[in-house]
Amino acid sequence: MDAAAPKPKENMGEPLPRIDGRLKVTGQAHYPADLPTANIAYGALATSSIAKGKVTKLRLDDARAVPGLLDIVTYGDMDKLEKPKFGNSGATSIGPLHDRRIFHDGQIVALAVAETFEAAEEAAQLIRAEYEEEKPTATFDSPGTATIPAAGRSPLFKEDVKAGDFDAAYAAAAVKIDQRYSTPTQHHNPIELFSTTAYWQGEQLVVHEPSQNVTGWKVELARQLKIDPAKVRIVSPFIGGAFGSKGPMTPRTAIVAIAAKRLGRPVRCVTSRMQAFGTQTYRAETRHRIRIGAGKDGRITAFAHEGWEVTSRPDPYVVGGTSATGRMYDYGSVLTHVSLVQADRNTPGYMRSPPETPYVYALENAMDEMAVALGMDPIEFRRINEPKTEPIGKKPFSSRSLIQCYDQAAAAFGWAKRDPEVGAMRDGDWLVGMGCATAIYPTAVAPCAARVRLTVDGDVRLQCGSHEIGTGVRTVAGQMASERLGVSIDRISVEMGDSSLPPAPVSGGSISTASVCSAVLKACDAIRTKLYAAATAEGGPLAGSRNAEFELVDGKIMAKSGASAKVEDVLKAMQVGAIEEYAEFAPKGATPEALKKLYAGKPEFHGGDQDEDSVKYAFGAEFVEVHINRYTREIRVPRIVGAFAAGRIMNTRTARSQLMGGMIWGIGQALHEATEIDRRYARYVNRDLQDYLVPVNADIKDLQVILVPEVDHAVNPAGVKGLGELGNVGTAAAVASAVYHATGKRIRDLPIRIEQLLV
Amino acid sequence: MRPFVYEQPADVSTAVAIASRFTTNDDQPTRANAQFIAGGTNLADYMKLGVADPNRLLDLNKLKEQELRHIHVTNEGGIRFGALARMGEAADHAEVKRRYPVIADSLRLAASGQIRNMASLAGNVLQRTRCEYFRETSWACNKRVPGSGCAAMEGFNRQHAILGASDACIATYHGDFAQALIALDAVVHAEGSRGARKIVFAKLHRQPGDTPHIETDLAADEIITAIEVPAIPWARRSLYLKIRDRESYAFALASAAVALDLDGETVREARIALGGVATVPWRAGAAEQSLQGKKLDEASAEATAEAAFAQAQPRRHNAFKMELGKRTLVRALLETRDMKV
Structure with a gap:
């Protein structure tokens, strides 16, 4: 045990090293753009240099003259397909090649495809757009913004939470503050660049792309391409940093898929670091006004949190952190309101702790100011306002x-x-x-499916379409199987990051460990039940210890009575080589549609x-x-x-x-x-x-x-x-x-x- | 990125001859068809971004003259740096650290360990600005495309220069090593088709004026072969202070290279150069003068800093560099005074 591997305390698992750690540090982990693909062609994006207007002409001659150029996908080439949709599986509703209008800086205007990466890059740089330019609106305080209420614009942000009579309580408060805070635009900048590799095997489309949501992407990409989702497979075995940026699919994926179809060969497009700023999502800049009123004893009686957030013109992305800030302390009364400010920007999106990072920053900075105003130690101030129930719904x-x-x-x-x-x-x-x-x-937690197989040789194969975005979910899922099946971790293989595996929810909202482990637990327990039933059946090695408690340890079923049986022998007695269980976990409170929605890439969140x-x-x-x-x-x-x-x-x-x-x-x-x-x-x-x-x-x-x-x-x-x-x-x-x-x-x-x- | 011819000349005269064949007397080194490359930490980056566009690269790393790679103390007691010596080697060199702490500091605080192991010393002093509007080819930039305008002037210019700027360009010279060299009166040795010559370091870089695309005094076929720092025994009392947004691997918001010749607390001679605030390596001559013969304390240091920034022209986002630059210099002067040498 050392600082990196803390000794487990109560209700904590062992600090096992990552089961894929060795692959990662020795360069053997294949990230999506590394996956070996034969006869590949390379794509490079050309993007707009204005934020608002219309592309009147695209000069392609110089690009076409680049030796090795194979194709240019641009306006007109996507017309028969569906436009992207904004939501959990889609970053934006802007279909850049469906529409000559420019909605934001760095919008895709074409994809150049060539025999080499260098030729594709050169051709993309030579694509010249002519514009009918309009004066764009950048952000807060820029001329031309439109401000709209956020509540109800997103399924994740239904209402502005409130409780009690804030105005009266604030007016009556002995000590109060009224302050404004702001947070800037931020981009995720994962070290692994954004990439799409697409190829067709007849009617079947395979896409290698770093993704936090392979099931959702499969369904959304099939919708855009107007094909059966069963004909689409998204492969993303390792992800080199995501932080939300690889949650929703961007329009690039369909464009690369179409390029691959036109050429009849695989196409890989790795977006440059610069281009990622305009073609991927980002954390919206936010502004906040916070008012806190308290008695001289430090008890808060009134709390108001107003937020303003920049979004794109077409898509109402909501940050909306007032649900958490409004429930943080024992406020007495709560008033919140969130507004969206539309500007000529690409659509923002989820970025690590999307609502909480900016909103709790504002709240906690205000709490510190309030402690100063009260002349109180900031920890003591929080202790005084520790709630027994949350203030909104009690x-x-x-x-x-x-x-x-x-x-x-x-x-x-x-x-x-x-x-x-x-x-x-x-x-x-x-x-x-x-x-x-x-x-x-x-x-939160969401429905999740998993398949677990225990073989007569004592090996375990665990499959789940979740995503190893660097969190260690592969390791902890394996650990859960190890604990429940009594198999050491080195006998367990864990497969993730493929839409052909049992579906898992998007790896966002910090739900993966809870959701995946709950499904793995269920599959393992089904295997345990079968094993135990066979072991205790008449003539079985543990006949007679029916209904007794038991454990699986080191390949053995250990009954509480002290009797034990080797799992290998039980499987032989069952005349099977393996037990495999497919489990679907649905959280408490799940609707009857919950599992269907999981398979459709639209998982319900609970909690x-x-x-x-x-x-x-x-x-x-x-x-x-x-x-x-x-x-x-x-x-x-x-x-x-x-x-x-x-x-x-x-x-x-x-x-x-x-x-x-x-x-x-x-x-x-x-x-x-x-x-x-x-x-x-x-x-x-x-x-x-x-x-x-x-x-x-x-x-x-x-x-x-x-x-x-x-x-x-x-x-x-x-x-x-x-x-x-x-x-x-x-x-x-x-x-x-x-x-x-x-x-x-x-x-x-x-x-x-x-x-x-x-x- | 476009195809280009890559050559590895065997010696300096061959390199000059090839460069001479593919360039003219009027070509700027940064815009010529044939360009030299050593560590590649700046040029390769700009070629990928489409900012630099040579169609012939002459890689100097195979030049056979071994003195290009050496760092040694001269007979006069100065130090001669071979042009191909790497930043990391110079930063770790015992005599450099002993005789000119300001040089060792300026190198140690620059870039990252990996880059310092790649980048050559001559390439380092010739590094080009990192102005965001220069780096990205869709912006107007007089330095990249003469006459196209300057998007930085009224744009986001927090990194930009407040000294030595013109109406055509406010791009900062971001290097650190050059500040130490200009403060110490270094001399650059160069060889070109018109022979070998010495260039006083202070004359190597050119302020932007109306021609920001002309960055140095070098011809397109000239190669820096060495950088020589004269003997300055009192330069053991010298340091480089670099203020930046994070603790490593960031360009200076403001920096100061300071060397002091003290008689007790009185300044016999001061050398002052300023980084992060000017369009070229910046010697603060008037500030040096104002300190001469004075007792160095917080008040005289502040007066010196005022003199150093008297001509500064702040813009919207970089106005703080006036105050930061002054405080950086004050702190650097006092810390240099207090050095145990």
Whole structure:
């Protein structure tokens, strides 16, 4: 055991190394664009250099003259197909080649296909578009935006939550704040670039593309191409970073599929880093107004959270984090409202902890301001407002270990040594600040199918169409089978990332571990039932121990009586070589249509704020120390501590890794990350990793993750709360709090940069 | 990316001869048909992006002259850097660290370990701007396409220069090593079809003026063979301070190369260069003068910083560089004063 492999505490699984770790670090893991494909042709995108207008003419002659050019797919070539749809499986409703109108910067205008990657790139660069240009609207405050209410525009954001009489309570409050906060556009920038490789085997289309949603894509791509979904297969065995960017399919996939059909040979298109900024989704920029009223005793009586979010003209993507912020504390009264601000931009989308990251940032920064206004320790302020039931529907929390998280993180961090006076702590020429904030993420779960086979040789084959996006889901699914079937992990093979496998929901919303493990659990238990029935049948090796409790350990059925039988012998007695079970898991509260919808790529989500009996969330507390130079004001983060409780932890190593990655990203959100837009042209400016900054190793010093034991049987059969999106919620507010403590400057607009601290 | 011819000349004279054959006297090195490549950390990137477009690359890595790869102390007590020596080698060189901490710092704080192991010293000083509008070919850029305009001027210009800019170009020179070299009065040795010559480092780069596409004093067939830093015994009291958005692998928002000759607390001579704020490597001569003969304390350091930025022209997003640049210089001066040498 070491820092990377924490010793399991109560209700935590072993820190097994990733079962595919060796493949990844030795280069043997084949990511979709690496999968060997014969006779391949290469595609490169040509994209628009304006954000609004119409393509009047496309000059293709120079491109066609490039040696090795095979084809150009452009306007007219997609007319007989269906346009993309916006939703969980589709990033945007804009069909770039269905329509000569330009809706955003970097919109696809053509795909050049050539014998080599270099020739395709050259041809794409030589495609010249002529435009009828219109003045575009970039973002908030730009002329030409349209503001509409968000509620009801998305199935995931039905209403603006509220409770009690906010206006009266706020008016009467003894202490109050009214502040505005903002977060910038951000792009996921996974290190694995976006790519599509497509080929046809007769009527059958195979697509290799990094995807968080192979089943949803299969159905959506078939719809666009007007073919039977059974004729489409999406293959995505490894994904090199996704963070939501590979959740919804983009229009490129169908374009590459059509190119492959026209040529009658495989076509691979790897999008450049720059082009990804315009052809993929991103985190919408948001603005917030928060009002909090409290008594002098620190009890909150009124909370209002208004949000504004930029989206594209055609698609109402909603961030909408008020459901979580409105339920965070014991507020008394709650008022929320979310608005969409339409501009000439590509459609935003899910990005790690989509609603919570920006909304909880605003809430927690405001909570820190309120604690200052009250002259109260920020942890104490949260403790006073810890709710027994959530304030909106007055439902209990299925479990809530926030205060335990604060206590453990505060102790590890040494919060008691903090001098609460602003600017009082120094380390030579460096101002020292300490701050903290709450992390929250809804615990959801969705229907999922899995197939598990146990052979007479003691090998297990587990199949599930989920996605290894780096979280370790392959490992924890294998671990679940290992535990239930008494087979060591090295005898278990796990297949994922293929739409021909039993369907799993989109790997988003931190549902994968809960959903996949619940399905695996069900399949394994069906195998156990069969084994046990055979073993205890008349003449079986355990005849007579019927109905007794038993365990599967090391290839043996161990009855409580002490009798045991080898699984191998039971299978031989059954005269079978293997037992295979196909299980479909549907969460509590699932509709009768739930499984049908899973196969149709439209899985129902349950849990979070959706259930009748309780609300389900995972919580954490993060503590940050910043050092700020007294002359030059650069901000460094020498220490960060996070404590998190998330029900059953399947694997302490992969859990810590997820939370650590989230916290590091949170530091990036606080200090580094922003996509800059040239407001004159509504075009992104810093479209590469040179100028789009994320933390590097030197920025991360002492980082500690504490896993707080928690048991929650209500969330799902596996008892698991997703934690993949918990670690980066609240971090930026903790940094802002620490910056305030060091300098007395309250920075409300992210990222916090040197220039904000110089004035 | 277009096809190009790739050659590996065997020696400097062959490289010059080939370059001379495929270029004319009027060609700018960055726009010529034939261009030299060493580490490739800048040119290869720009070729992929369509910003640079040579149809012939002359790879200098096989040149047989071994002195191109050496770093050694000269008879006079200075240091001569072979042009093909890598950034990483120079940063780790014991004599460089001992005699000119400012040089070692400037290299150590630049790029990443991997890039420092690839990039040559001559290539480093000739690196081109990273202006976002220069890097992406769909924007107007006078440096990339003369006369096309400058999208950065009224655009997002947080990274851009406040010193040495013109109405045609505000792109920053992002290098670090060059700030140390200009402060130390380095000399560049070059060989071309018209023979060998020495160029004072301060004359190597050209301010944009009306011709931002003309970036250096070099001819298209000229190769830098060495960079020589004169003996300055007191340069042991020198450092490079780089302020940036993250702790590594980022360009300077503001930086300062400082060397001080002190008599007690009084400044006999100061050398000051500023990075991240100017269109070219920037020697702050007036600031140096203002400090001469003065006691170095926070007040005189601040006065020096005022002098250094007296001519600065801020724009919308880079206005903070005035204040940041001054504070960076103040801090660098005081930290240099306090060095234990």
